[in-house]
Amino acid sequence: MNEVKPENSESRRGFLRKLTGWLLGVGVVVGSWPLLRALIPNVHYEPPKRFKVGMPEAFTPGVHFLDEHRLFLFRKDNAFHAVSGVCTHLGCTVKFSPFNQDKEMTVRKFTYLSAGEFHCACHGSRFHDEGTNFAGPAPRPLKWFQLELSPEDGQLVVDVAQEVDRDFRLVV
């Protein structure tokens, strides 16, 4: 008869138990990875991040809200810039609230003529029209987007994937 030492069999049993545990653990991780990974899309069927918004002449001097793109287009003389209309707090669309007349303001060492303020409906955040948050819970200034002229037909092109500084102006 083969004699098996008890401590030997114990360690073998312990080893097999550990092995089973590890195999189960690894199996669960490996098995659930495809299930989870399939839910992270590789292709977004979403509107393009770069789009034409119209000829520069079509915009009168002042502030225009492009509702389907949720952004504000500013024109002053021949200078254009685009500010995002998405509140940096929790993503609601801000509203533009114009002053009766423009006033000169200095915000974060940047002096300019201000036409109004942005107000957010959801939690009461407020922004100067150059984007800086000054009241409410918004943690960051509104984004500024790259503006270009289309070489084909001269339309204004907004690129929301590319942010720019608040001294950016496209002069047409």
Place this chain on the structure above:
Amino acid sequence: MSLLPKKGFWDRLLWTWRPQTDREAGEAVVANFLLHWFPNRVTLKSLAVRYSLYLGTVLMVLFGILTLTGVVLMFLYVPSVERAYWGIKDLDYAVSFGWFLRRVHRISAHLMVAAVFLHMFRVFLTGSYKKGSAVGSNRPFNWVLGVVLLILTLFLSFTGYLLPWDQLAFWAITVGTNIAASVPLVGEQIREFLLGGTLVGQNTLIRFYVLHVVFLPLALFGVAIWHMWRIRKDGGLAVVEQLRDENRETAPEPPEKTKTWSVLGIASGASVTVMDPSTIREEDAVPSSPFLTTRLVAVTAVTLIVVMLLSIFVAAPLEQPANPEVTPNPAKAPWYFLGLQELVGYSALIGGVVIPGIVLLGLALIPYLDREQRRIGYWFTDKPGKRWGAIGALWGLLWTVGCLAFGIRFPMRSLFPNIESQLFFDLINPASLLLLSFVILYFLVLKITSSTRTAAIATFCAFIVAFILLTWTGTMLRGPNWEFFWPWQPWPTHPIPF
């Protein structure tokens, strides 16, 4: 307690089966599949309405109503961004009783959230999360399961109100997923995983639909079954501990003298008696069937009637179709999230992630922080418990009103116009101040009374008051642009189109 015999004509007509003896009642519980859910006998104390308020039963009935109406609604609803809204419109105007199904489903969901909170308040205030003396009891763990059920219920209602795809739905999801995005480091990835993209769209709708109709109900059902199975394992409702305490106080009766015929003749001695004080005495309990079962039927009937009546009188609103371009002003979540929305109004990170996280973690840890085992199953435990509960409620009232008033009168960014650091405003704001006041309250009461239970009661009462006040403020006192208005102040109209 003796069983009432079946007597007159009405008894026979209304009740076809009534056991004549305890034994018959017990056998019925064992033999019947539906009845074996219940223990054979149940204590009179745990049948009392003023102890449990039957909120667990109400919740189970509401979940049943929601499942039943939900399955029918699934046949009538298509989770697509083009058709979802018009499907709901059809329910209201084209489907026979569609309006009724929708109202019943919505009202039951609201009641379920309310009942979950009330049930939690009840279990906490009666100290029913404590282990007690029954063998194999693990009530602390059952409390944790309850917290999981609370979270699942909130997620179910959150995913549910996206489905109509109206303005409320769209902006609630926008705000909700952006709260998830404020988690440091991985927030943006979590948001994209929830949305199935970078925008709220078709991918989001189908995700929330599957969560709402399959994943979350199954999870809730499973955990709820576990929750109820544990009640049996824990030796019944915690109020039973009162009986065990009484048994311990009364001196055990001396064993009776007996005479037994043995091989050696008549042997005299004492009979075998069980001295275990945890055994429930015969006279304190009654058979589950019919005493518990009839009460359950009554609670079910009352819940059904209330839901039906409310559904007839309370309309289920449907806002305009989802429009990503225009945020309604004010944009409000349903009432049970408005306390959270009020806090999120100070800081998305603190109000939306840190405070709910700490509150849920704190709730789950209550039975492990407070391990005192005295006077289980009494409302507010004892006299000092009641007094400190009232003090805690007052503390919660003062601090919540104070923090709200401070936040409204002195917005942080106006107080510190020169500070640009977002971290500063995340850390120092009325919401974190309120959280801090609760921590102070807990340790203050703990220091004075050196009782974790009393400290927990004070903090919990403060929490209840804060929850109600914040919810009320968010619901009634916030107007356009989330500005503060008294109930008698009219809201301004906004003439500006954008």
